[in-house]
Amino acid sequence: MNLADRYRPNRWSEVIGQARAVAVLDRLRERGGLAGRGYWISGRSGTGKTTIARLLAREVAPPFATVELDAQALTPAALRRIEDECAGKPLGGRGWCYVVNEAHGLSCDSVRKLLTMFDELPAFVTWIFTTTTQGQARFDGMADDGPLLSRLTALELQADPIALAARAQELARLEGLDGQPPQAYQALLLRLKCNLRAALQAIESGAMLVADKPVEPEPPEPDEPPDSPVGPSKPNLPKAPTCSAPADPVAGWRQITARLGGRCIRCGEAVKPGEVVGHNQQVGVLCAACWRRKTDGQTT
Numbered sequence: 116m117n118l119a120d121r122y123r124p125n126r127w128s129e130v131i132g133q134a135r136a137v138a139v140l141d142r143l144r145e146r147g148g149l150a151g152r153g154y155w156i157s158g159r160s161g162t163g164k165t166t167i168a169r170l171l172a173r174e175v176a177p178p179f180a181t182v183e184l185d186a187q188a189l190t191p192a193a194l195r196r197i198e199d200e201c202a203g204k205p206l207g208g209r210g211w212c213y214v215v216n217e218a219h220g221l222s223c224d225s226v227r228k229l230l231t232m233f234d235e236l237p238a239f240v241t242w243i244f245t246t247t248t249q250g251q252a253r254f255d256g257m258a259d260d261g262p263l264l265s266r267l268t269a270l271e272l273q274a275d276p277i278a279l280a281a282r283a284q285e286l287a288r289l290e291g292l293d294g295q296p297p298q299a300y301q302a303l304l305l306r307l308k309c310n311l312r313a314a315l316q317a318i319e320s321g322a323m324l325v326a327d328k329p330v331e332p333e334p335p336e337p338d339e340p341p342d343s344p345v346g347p348s349k350p351n352l353p354k355a356p357t358c359s360a361p362a363d364p365v366a367g368w369r370q371i372t373a374r375l376g377g378r379c380i381r382c383g384e385a386v387k388p389g390e391v392v393g394h395n396q397q398v399g400v401l402c403a404a405c406w407r408r409k410t411d412g413q414t415t
Contacts, residue, residue: 117315117316117319118286118290118315118316118318118319119311119312119315119316122286122315123166124163124166124170125170126170127140127170130163130166130167130170131163131278131279131281131282131311132162132163132273132274132275132278132279132282133162133163133167133272133273135273136156136167136270136271136272136273139268139270140171140270143268148175149171149174149175149241150175150176150209150210150238150239150240150241151210151236151237151238151239151240151241152236152241152242152267152268153233153236153241153242153243153244153266153267153268154168154171154241154242154243154244154267154268154269154270155218155244155246155264155267155268155269155270156168156243156244156245156246156270156272157245157246157247157248157269157270157271157272158247158271158272158273158274159247159272159274159308159309159310160247160308160310160312160313161307161309161310161311161312161313161314162272162273162274162279162309162310162311163272163311164245164246164247164272165216165245167270167272168214168243168245169214171212171241171243172212172214172241172243175209175210175212175241176205176208176209176210176211176212176241177205177207177208177209179205179208180205180208180209180210180211180212181211181212181213181214182197182211182212182213182214183213183214183216184213184214184215184216185215185216185217185220186215186216186217186218186219186220186221186225186244187217187220187222189215189221189225190222190224190225191224191225191227191228194225194228194229194232195228197213198232201237201239201240204239209239210237210238210239210240210241211239211240211241212240212241212242212243213240213241213242213243214243214245215242215243215244215245216245217245217246217247218244218245218246219246219247219248219254221254222254223254223257226254226257226260226262226263229242229263230262230263230266233263233266242267244267274308274309275309276301276304276305276309277301279304279309279311279314280297280300280301280303280304280314281297281300282311283300283303283304283311283314283315283318284297284300284323286315286318287300287318287323290318290319291378291385291387292318292319292321292323292324292385293323294323294324294325294377295323295325299323300314300323303317303322303323321378324377324378325377367395368393368394368395368401368409369393369394369395370391370392370393370394370406370410371391371392371393371394372389372390372391372392373386373387373388373389373390373391373392373400374388377399377400378400379392379400379401379402379405380399380400380401381401381402381405382402382404382405384402384404385402386400386402390402390403391403391406392406393405393406393409393410
């Protein structure tokens with residue numbers, strides 16, 4: 116399961132960046148409930164149309180009485196079957212809910228049939244239309260989309276790169292995939308036109324990971340000056356030991372304290388900031404466990 120599906124909001128409090136749309140639904144809920152209405156949810160790809168549609172559907176109908184379909188499948192014949200089906204409540208359910216995706220693709224004949232159905236919409240039937248088309252729908256073969264849209268509650272979703280970037284970084288941290296500052300996530304969301312789903316796919320591919328930078332070694336102590344030609348020479352006393360990284364069987368490896376997150380090149384486990392790890396500038400990073408095994412001579 117990808118990150119977008121794994122972390123899809125399951126309650127209204129988890130919806131990010133759509134306070135205006137959620138506030139509209141809160142007011143409708145207080146004024147008599149959300150069922151028995153039609154909704155037109157529009158917004159860019161990846162801004163939460165499907166999430167809000169499914170949360171809304173869950174509130175007005177049970178899963179077995181919720182139907183999700185594409186606009187092209189909603190023919191006049193299909194609408195007549197739905198009309199017959201909605202003559203009464205589903206057995207053991209609160210009501211019916213129909214979610215129509217890519218609603219701007221509705222045909223002229225289907226829109227005309229929907230107009231007659233919405234004139235006498237039962238209180239236990241809810242319609243939800245989603246579309247990436249902002250503003251006017253311009254249904255196929257119709258010069259005016261106002262008659263249908265005027266019967267629906269419009270929920271135009273916002274594209275908030277700051278809120279979406281904060282959510283993306285939060286999920287990246289949970290998955291051990293975070294290695295960039297907040298500005299990098301904001302830039303990613305802007306580049307992807309605030310498509311959070313696409314941003315999470317990029318994060319899952321490692322777009323926000325960076326290689327750990329090794330700790331700079333201490334500069335070597337200056338050499339002893341040559342003996343003066345005049346006077347006795349200084350005795351050759353041993354130098355005081357200096358603190359350095361543990362030796363490693365393979366040249367180029369050193370022990371560091373990780374500054375940023377990453378993944379071990381051997382086992383794939385996440386490397387956390389502050390962890391003592393092995394680093395090779397040409398190869399990559401070994402996590403603490405793999406580094407211990409390496410320095411103990413258990414691996415080559």
